[in-house]
Amino acid sequence: DSKDFDSEVDSVCPFCGVGCQISLKVKDGNVKYVDGINGPANEGRLCVKGRFGFDYIHHDHRLTKPLIRRDDAPAKGLNVDPGNWQEFFREATWDEALDMAAGGMKGRGREVAGFGSAKCTNEEAYLFQKIIRQGFGHNNVDHCTRLCHASSVAALMENVGSGAVTATFNEIENADVAIVIGANPTENHPVAATYFKQFAKRGGKLIVMDPRGQALKRHSSHMLQFRPGADVSMLNAIMHVIVEEGLYDQQYIDAYTENWEAEKAHLAGFTPEKMSEICGISPEMLRDVARTFAGAKAAMIFWGMGVSQHIHGTDNSRCLISLALMTGQVGRLGSGLHPLRGQNNVQGASDAGLVPMFLPDYQSVMDDGVRSAFTEVWGSEDFSNEKGLTVTEILDAVHAGDIKSMYILGENPAMSDPDVEHARDALAKLDHLVVQDIFLTETVNFADVILPASAFAEKSGTVTNTNRQVQMGRPALPPPGDAKEDWWIEVELAKRLGLDWNYSGPADVFAEMKLNMGSLNNISWDRLERESVVTYPSLSPTDPGQPIVFGDGFPRADGRAKFTPANVIAPDEVPDAEYPMILTTGRQLEHWHTGSMTRRASVLDALQPEANCSLHPSTLRKLGVEPGGMLRLTTRRGTINVMARSDRAVAPDMVFLPFAYVEAAANILTNPAVDPFGKIPEFKFAAVRVEKA
Numbered sequence: 230d231s232k233d234f235d236s237e238v239d240s241v242c243p244f245c246g247v248g249c250q251i252s253l254k255v256k257d258g259n260v261k262y263v264d265g266i267n268g269p270a271n272e273g274r275l276c277v278k279g280r281f282g283f284d285y286i287h288h289d290h291r292l293t294k295p296l297i298r299r300d301d302a303p304a305k306g307l308n309v310d311p312g313n314w315q316e317f318f319r320e321a322t323w324d325e326a327l328d329m330a331a332g333g334m335k336g337r338g339r340e341v342a343g344f345g346s347a348k349c350t351n352e353e354a355y356l357f358q359k360i361i362r363q364g365f366g367h368n369n370v371d372h373c374t375r376l377c378h379a380s381s382v383a384a385l386m387e388n389v390g391s392g393a394v395t396a397t398f399n400e401i402e403n404a405d406v407a408i409v410i411g412a413n414p415t416e417n418h419p420v421a422a423t424y425f426k427q428f429a430k431r432g433g434k435l436i437v438m439d440p441r442g443q444a445l446k447r448h449s450s451h452m453l454q455f456r457p458g459a460d461v462s463m464l465n466a467i468m469h470v471i472v473e474e475g476l477y478d479q480q481y482i483d484a485y486t487e488n489w490e491a492e493k494a495h496l497a498g499f500t501p502e503k504m505s506e507i508c509g510i511s512p513e514m515l516r517d518v519a520r521t522f523a524g525a526k527a528a529m530i531f532w533g534m535g536v537s538q539h540i541h542g543t544d545n546s547r548c549l550i551s552l553a554l555m556t557g558q559v560g561r562l563g564s565g566l567h568p569l570r571g572q573n574n575v576q577g578a579s580d581a582g583l584v585p586m587f588l589p590d591y592q593s594v595m596d597d598g599v600r601s602a603f604t605e606v607w608g609s610e611d612f613s614n615e616k617g618l619t620v621t622e623i624l625d626a627v628h629a630g631d632i633k634s635m636y637i638l639g640e641n642p643a644m645s646d647p648d649v650e651h652a653r654d655a656l657a658k659l660d661h662l663v664v665q666d667i668f669l670t671e672t673v674n675f676a677d678v679i680l681p682a683s684a685f686a687e688k689s690g691t692v693t694n695t696n697r698q699v700q701m702g703r704p705a706l707p708p709p710g711d712a713k714e715d716w717w718i719e720v721e722l723a724k725r726l727g728l729d730w731n732y733s734g735p736a737d738v739f740a741e742m743k744l745n746m747g748s749l750n751n752i753s754w755d756r757l758e759r760e761s762v763v764t765y766p767s768l769s770p771t772d773p774g775q776p777i778v779f780g781d782g783f784p785r786a787d788g789r790a791k792f793t794p795a796n797v798i799a800p801d802e803v804p805d806a807e808y809p810m811i812l813t814t815g816r817q818l819e820h821w822h823t824g825s826m827t828r829r830a831s832v833l834d835a836l837q838p839e840a841n842c843s844l845h846p847s848t849l850r851k852l853g854v855e856p857g858g859m860l861r862l863t864t865r866r867g868t869i870n871v872m873a874r875s876d877r878a879v880a881p882d883m884v885f886l887p888f889a890y891v892e893a894a895a896n897i898l899t900n901p902a903v904d905p906f907g908k909i910p911e912f913k914f915a916a917v918r919v920e921k922a
């Protein structure tokens with residue numbers, strides 16, 4: 230009841246890219262309760278994280294003072310935790326900490342690099358990339374999109390001309406067929422999954438494709454549990470049938486696409502019979518799926534990290550784009566391409582230019598006109614016209630001695646990067662590391678300066694969800710102790726780097742972003758304060774925004790989307806006698822990424838308190854391990870011990886390992902090999918040996 234609370238503040242869930250709108254109920258300076266409200270993506274619904282995962286903001290591990298590494302601190306890399314941090318760090322004033330943070334970076338040009346955050350707001354992401362570009366003259370700035378959908382974005386930019394979704398996930402209401410591939414929405418996009426289930430309940434045909442079984446299987450018309458890494462063979466076979474049986478939409482292809490003849494010729498060799506041997510799906514099923522999808526009045530394709538996190542991630546997405554184009558399933562009611570975005574603001578952070586190859590709105594850093602439009606607004610010198618280094622390339626450059634100082638805001642590469650010991654060794658080699666965060670993450674083990682930042686409920690700022698919906702986040706509380714809003718910290722740091730920045734708040738930053746971001750046309754800070762959400766593109770100051778785009782051509786030079794044929798490529802590291810099984814990593818419903826927030830959220834931690842991995846019961850029997858027993862997992866990178874769970878959804882030659890648990894860090898094992906286009910690591914496939922511990 231309203232009278233039970235001192236205030237009720239409308240904001241946006243801080244976890245996944247669904248972007249559910251919430252109401253924060255505050256009493257005596259604490260958020261006591263969270264309720265779902267009527268946002269366009271959630272219509273009042275929330276999952277367990279959104280409803281119960283908020284009390285980490287009041288956890289006594291919150292950083293409340295700037296910290297500086299002691300002169301007599303033990304070696305970098307040792308574990309810093311709330312019980313021992315005084316051995317490593319001392320408290321400092323903001324002036325001292327900011328001076329030291331900036332002092333270790335100023336004037337060092339290419340020796341400095343930055344990882345920004347998809348957990349921060351659009352304004353904070355924009356300021357972060359601006360610090361690196363304006364302050365150091367280059368583009369060595371990236372964030373976790375590189376570990377998430379970078380390959381999807383590469384394929385979408387190449388073939389459609391835009392990295393964002395062509396239709397909101399809610400458009401499934403108007404579809405009669407939908408493919409969900411390499412995604413597990415009931416765990417990872419739970420509120421979106423409720424729309425998918427309703428679609429199936431109304432008679433929509435839900436085609437689920439995933440090497441791992443999952444809860445959506447119960448709602449599916451077709452379940453294709455294909456062999457891990459065999460996406461291209463399966464998708465090319467489906468498209469082969471569409472060509473062979475003349476089920477493609479020639480009118481659409483002629484009007485809106487290019488390179489069709491090359492694609493058609495390429496697909497000739499991918500017969501279902503041949504591809505079945507690679508992907509493990511029967512030719513009959515491949516033909517049935519092809520006919521079902523091509524026969525749809527309106528069809529959508531959703532995909533997740535199971536598609537993107539492969540060395541052939543870009544090829545996987547190219548196939549999905551080709552499938553939608555050849556059947557004319559883009560730009561109409563109930564049709565579209567939708568990579569389900571991971572972090573709450575990974576879409577917005579990418580839109581805001583927090584990537585090494587693009588300025589805001591995906592404008593190329595190599596384009597002289599684009600750079601001069603930005604430097605004119607910034608009142609600064611030109612900066613490098615070379616694409617910057619990506620997340621994994623930056624860490625390699627640290628190893629090579631080329632990068633010596635880093636600014637890391639809200640990312641935790643000491644847990645999240647592939648082959649994490651390589652990442653940790655890189656962080657230890659830096660001679661200056663500034664970490665801005667809300668907790669002592671694993672990355673602060675290597676920090677020289679720690680800047681205490683704000684949680685989502687403590688600041689104003691816009692975030693953009695998977696649906697291209699720009700939403701207003703509002704503060705319910707001040708940050709704890711001396712912690713500050715992230716935009717304020719960035720501005721103070723920039724001033725000490727000699728930049729002439731004079732923002733009085735995020736509204737000022739948003740106004741500057743609009744000067745060079747056409748996607749924000751008709752979307753103003755005032756409007757977002759009033760309406761809470763506007764979808765881009767918005768065609769007028771009263772248009773709530775367009776849920777579907779590209780009904781009349783594509784934002785490519787000639788207005789046409791492109792078919793890019795894809796070949797079958799084996800995973801980088803195939804199983805062998807020494808490492809005979811397949812390791813795949815991912816998330817669980819209750820925990821978020823590296824666990825720094827959700828493992829400090831009391832309800833979520835109670836639901837999933839310990840590190841675990843899942844294997845088929847027959848595999849556990851062969852290993853002589855009961856569910857709950859301990860396993861030792863070993864790859865060419867390292868070894869971990871972790872508790873076993875029995876799960877029939879996992880194929881007998883596979884292990885599924887969540888990556889939220891530091892005590893059994895999945896990324897000690899993962900393969901750092903990357904997709905050549907998106908530069909995304911192959912988190913979804915590594916050869917592993919599994920033994921009883």
Ligand code: SF4
Binds near residue numbers: 246278279418
């Ligand atoms: Fe939050 Fe995503 Fe759950 Fe919605 S579905 S409540 S955005 S975690």
